[in-house]
Amino acid sequence: MELRQLKYFLEVAKHKSITKAAESLHISQPALSKMIMGLEEELGMTLIIRTNKTSEITDAGMVVMEYAQKMAVLVDEMSTTLNDMTNLTRGKINIGLPPFIGSLFFPQVLAKFHQKYPNIEMNITEYGGARVVKSVEEGEIELGVAVQPIDDQEFNVFPIVEEEMKLLVNSEHRFASRDNVCINELINEEFIFYSEEFALHDIMRNLFISEGFEPKILFKSSQWDFMSEMVAANLGITILPEPICNRVFHNELRIIGLKPAVLWKLAVITKKNRYLSNAARMFVEFILNERKITHYN
Structure with missing residues (x-):
């Protein structure tokens, strides 16, 4: 064979x-x-x-x-x-990024990293957060960015971003004039929700269940801009990370805080007890030094 x-x-x-x-x-x-x-x-x-x-x-x-x-x-x-071992100046990194995350924080980080290490090839695969974790576990990709919580018995976890989740409603919605809304007040609302492949799907669904109700999901999508457009069309409400909400420019939308606050925590993950290339180790070190990306607009 x-x-x-x-x-x-x-x-x-x-x-x-x-x-x-x-x-x-x-x-x-x-x-x-x-x-x-x-x-x-x-x-x-x-x-x-x-x-x-x-x-x-x-x-x-x-x-x-x-x-x-x-x-x-x-x-x-x-x-x-x-x-x-040969100390080559070239290298290759296989990175998994969820679409939500990639478009927000990483273009500038990747550009800076490429400028500093121009001979390192970066292969970026866009997967939902759940699949990123699975792909790192199975060795398909060397490192990924995922939404916490992550099993730190299986993975090396390097926190990089922490932001609040915000409620997005239509300007005619009954909550539109509110500054904050309690999660249990959303019991009768219809949601524009995340696809199952995204870690936020299970995280938010489990949060609602812990508050005593199953969310009424009207549509599911993997595109935050499409989700916000459906809210603008008054088809339902959604909950998105604050940096994404801040990118939505629509007169028909209102951004509202949640009580208690729900945090969106991102981390770079690698599989424990698996060899990590020099290029990948340099990238992890680089991105940890660039944790100020949480303040990028």
Whole structure:
């Protein structure tokens, strides 16, 4: 069994298509099919069920895929470790950022980091906060930015931002003239809510449940600008971090405080007991020195 076979199998599993995987790998479809068949013969099991349109992964294929992903992470770590030992001036960082966060704080931080370390390549993947945590845990990305609380038994947690959550309502809403609203007063409101992939979905939902009610969710979205536009159209209310609310410029919207205050805490996370490249360590150190980003507009 060769690492290349496993790499090619992972690509087929990713695309669920030998044709698309062959295009991605820049090899011929017959060559890829032959390599997969060779892997199946060696293992004595069918890994892929081939149809005219798709290539479905069997139960045995799922097991192989799980171990192949772990091996790919180890190979990447080995390469990174060897590169670090040679003190190369180049490097690469795989970063996971939730869309809410990326657009607020990180353009300026990334620009400054690139200016200081121009030879370090940064691959940024936008995931919801929950998936960022999972991806760091599984080794898909080296470090991520996520909403706390984070399990500090599994992750190294470096706090960087702390802001308040604010209520966003239409100017005709009954709360529009209020400075603050108690959370339990929202029991009968209809919410424009976050998609399940975002950590805020579970955090805010659990907060409401602790106050004695299940939120009435009218729509879910992963885009804060779309959420605020729906509130402006008087379709419901929403709760967003204050820095996002401050970016909303609409005459039909009002920003209101919550009682008790609800904090939005962000942290850079890395997996404990996993090798972290020099480039990633430099980035963590850099961003901790730039914690003043919480005051950026």
